[in-house]
Amino acid sequence: MIALSLFLQFLKYGLLCFGGGYMIxxxxxxxxxxxxSTLTPExxxxxxxxxxxxxxxxxxxxxxxxxxxxxxxxxxIAATLGLCTPTFILCVIILSFLNFYKNKPWAIGFLxxxxxxxxxxxxxxxxxxxxxxxxxxxxxxxxxxxxxxxIMAVAICLAKKVPFTVLLLLSACIGWGVSYL
Amino acid sequence: MIPVIENTFVKKHKxxxxxxxxxMIGITQIVPxxxxxxxxxxxxxxxxxxxxxxxxxxxxILPSMIxxxxxxxxxxxxxxxxxxxxxxxQCIRACVLGVFxxxxxxxxxxxxxxxxxxxxxxxxxxxxxxxxxxxxxxxxSCVSGALYEVYIRSKLMGKKK
Numbered sequence: 001m002i003a004l005s006l007f008l009q010f011l012k013y014g015l016l017c018f019g020g021g022y023m024i025x026x027x028x029x030x031x032x033x034x035x036x037s038t039l040t041p042e043x044x045x046x047x048x049x050x051x052x053x054x055x056x057x058x059x060x061x062x063x064x065x066x067x068x069x070x071x072x073x074x075x076x077i078a079a080t081l082g083l084c085t086p087t088f089i090l091c092v093i094i095l096s097f098l099n100f101y102k103n104k105p106w107a108i109g110f111l112x113x114x115x116x117x118x119x120x121x122x123x124x125x126x127x128x129x130x131x132x133x134x135x136x137x138x139x140x141x142x143x144x145x146x147x148x149x150x151i152m153a154v155a156i157c158l159a160k161k162v163p164f165t166v167l168l169l170l171s172a173c174i175g176w177g178v179s180y181l
Numbered sequence: 182m183i184p185v186i187e188n189t190f191v192k193k194h195k196x197x198x199x200x201x202x203x204x205m206i207g208i209t210q211i212v213p214x215x216x217x218x219x220x221x222x223x224x225x226x227x228x229x230x231x232x233x234x235x236x237x238x239x240x241x242i243l244p245s246m247i248x249x250x251x252x253x254x255x256x257x258x259x260x261x262x263x264x265x266x267x268x269x270x271q272c273i274r275a276c277v278l279g280v281f282x283x284x285x286x287x288x289x290x291x292x293x294x295x296x297x298x299x300x301x302x303x304x305x306x307x308x309x310x311x312x313x314x315x316x317x318x319x320x321x322s323c324v325s326g327a328l329y330e331v332y333i334r335s336k337l338m339g340k341k342k
């Protein structure tokens with residue numbers, strides 16, 4: 001039954017992730033960390049980082065991982081299928097009526113709205129990650145971790161030219177090295 | 182993803198036309214779901230109907246599923262105890278933050294174009310900070326985008342008459 005509830009949960013995300021996987025980040029955070037507390041904010045961040053590093057769509061990777069944590073192989077199959085089902089059905093339906101919505105004002109406006117939502121969702125992901133990496137709220141006051149701030153700044157500057165996977169692996173090496181000091 | 186599809190299906194195998202690729206980009210934006218899955222559905226559907234769409238989608242998700250399952254077995258991320266790994270992940274999270282800030286800047290540059298965009302962005306940000314469920318933010322922004330565009334078009338049509 002865990003598999004069935006995972007399938008339904010990811011069906012919802014599949015319906016809501018327009019135009020890219022980043023939409024899923026705040027949605028999953030609200031459900032997994034805030035509502036059910038299956039994960040701590042930090043381990044949620046780690047999970048997303050691993051999904052970024054491995055090949056394939058970020059949200060498929062995340063769905064597989066979350067499913068695996070809760071119900072091993074069947075869980076990951078259920079979660080990933082849930083994520084893909086709405087897309088698959090709608091795509092087949094829409095492809096059969098391709099000319100119906102082309103150049104309609106509501107369709108163009110809808111697309112604009114999707115871009116808006118994508119912008120807001122990535123901002124919310126930025127806030128989320130700031131809380132679990134650079135900013136430290138542990139003792140009631142805000143502390144800024146300088147090493148992490150540095151890594152963040154370098155990542156911003158290099159993100160245009162260096163592939164994300166390389167950046168993530170490099171910072172993993174830095175962290176690994178620093179831990180021996 | 183899209184350039185790879187173009188290379189294989191249009192240039193190499195000549196199964197699709199250039200105009201199909203343009204249609205595909207339009208569709209991947211408007212259908213809910215991931216771009217990779219949408220494009221796979223499109224190519225599969227074009228070449229072999231719904232069965233093609235199904236097999237193409239499976240083809241796109243299987244490799245990442247297998248890789249992630251292997252990782253999930255090897256590193257249980259939910260309770261890391263190794264000090265070195267913890268520190269490494271601390272730095273990885275900072276790097277992801279940097280990458281996201283860059284992405285937000287890039288998307289923002291595309292989105293913040295006209296004056297009407299600013300108040301809307303502000304409104305959505307307020308909603309975000311006020312801890313409303315993100316589902317509503319997506320719904321509100323899509324519906325308001327559609328309504329605004331329909332309103333502007335109808336006004337333009339009125340002027341022409």
